[in-house]
Amino acid sequence: MKTTPLTSVHESLRARMVDFGGFYMPVQYTSIIEEHNAVRNQAGIFDVSHMGEITVKGKDAIRYIYNLVTNDISTIADNQIMYSPMCYEHGGCVDDLLIYKNNDEDFLIIANASNTDKDYEWMLNQAKGYDVVISNESDKYGQIALQGPQAQYILQQLTKTDLDGIAFYRFKNDVIIDGVNTIVSRTGYTGEDGFEIYMKASDTEKLFRKFMELGAMPCGLGARDTLRFESALPLYGHELSDKITPLNAGLKNFVKLDKNGFIGQKALIEQNEKGVDIRSAGLEMVDKGIARNGYEVFNDKDEKIGYVTSGSTCPSLNKNCALALITTEYTKAGTFVYVDIRGKKVKAVTVKKPFYNKKYKR
Amino acid sequence: MKFxxxxxxxxxxxxxAYIGITDYAQQQLGDIVYVDLAEEDLVLQQGDVLCAVESVKTAxxxxxxVSGRVIEANHELEESPEKINENPYEAYLAKITxxxxxELDELMTEDEYNQFLESEAE
Known part of the structure; x- marks a missing residue:
């Protein structure tokens, strides 16, 4: 199992550690609900050093990425970030990415931890004919997510850079935090305002401890999951996979079908024209029970219409909800469906996503 | 008490007899948010599923x-499932005959259970 620059910190804090996609990661330090609430109400810090960092540099960098992903990278400015699925020719997802643009010839791509090696290989294979150098830099970087309404207040105490100057989905290089050189972006995976901070692996522990001193609560993968789930942010392997297209997942805003060529375009245009038969829907449990990943979903005639991709209690909403991939005709808000929970059909209703209204600073 | x-x-x-989950079990589960209670009057064999306890992360x-009949489920847990985290040996799940x-003789004593936990941890 791979470790991160913060593994010894997690162990000293007596976190419960698990194998997450090949990484030895903290699932919780004290209580998932406490950690979840800290992020919603104050601030939390997450070790996200397991995320992959892949650089794309060279004369053709922008042209290469334009072809590689479904979103239109030509529309963003320097120091801006774009979210995009990256698809196979058949339209299924290789991964979903954050793409940081330094300039037309220099990009930093953030990949899901367990997908990084697969993504890197895929990216190398798509590079023929492009003047680009692609490099997997994941081991060199540590990454901390500082999230919550108090995130900016905490971070501002440690840097002279005016954080108001970093807008949503923007980033800045060479931000000095408590003497450490970092990249700071206003991004996250919690539905709250906050930052993702990249630094040299060896500097990560110092900053993590500093944020703790200033009141940020260490949060594990458990809270990371409930926070992203309430905000209906997709998780690769659940809402997205090589068999689930971005159109199935409801990510059409991030697929520019009229682009001048990208991998998967033909399949996605065809799917869009034929009609997307199954889609990701938000479910709220009407009767008691918690729908979990993989549970089957039925209509009122007891016919199977799909399955749950993520399900949990929502600590901020006092409800049990689920994201489910179901036949499109049942996705309209207000439709009653039934989730098979240990052999019992438990009533749920489709609702608009997200479950929790995101509190981003625009 | 047997384990x-x-x-x-x-x-x-x-x-x-009263049945619950151990302190170790509640620690492993983390915050318990829901109990799918046992069905009353059901006759079950040793090893059959009695009920389910759900934490934030898992069910x-x-x-x-042992084999027996469910006399009563602990309905208090419908409103406050966190009682299992707070006091796992008071917050029983079901009362049975x-x-x-x-069959009780086949189960572990407290000492045996603690030894079992130690051997599992190794």
Missing amino acids: TKDHEWIKKEGKY AEVFMP IDDET
């Missing part, structure tokens, strides 16, 4: 430590 390898406890009081089935008390 199972699946981390249930059973405590006999008069003609009834865990609870098995019958035992069919065959010799």
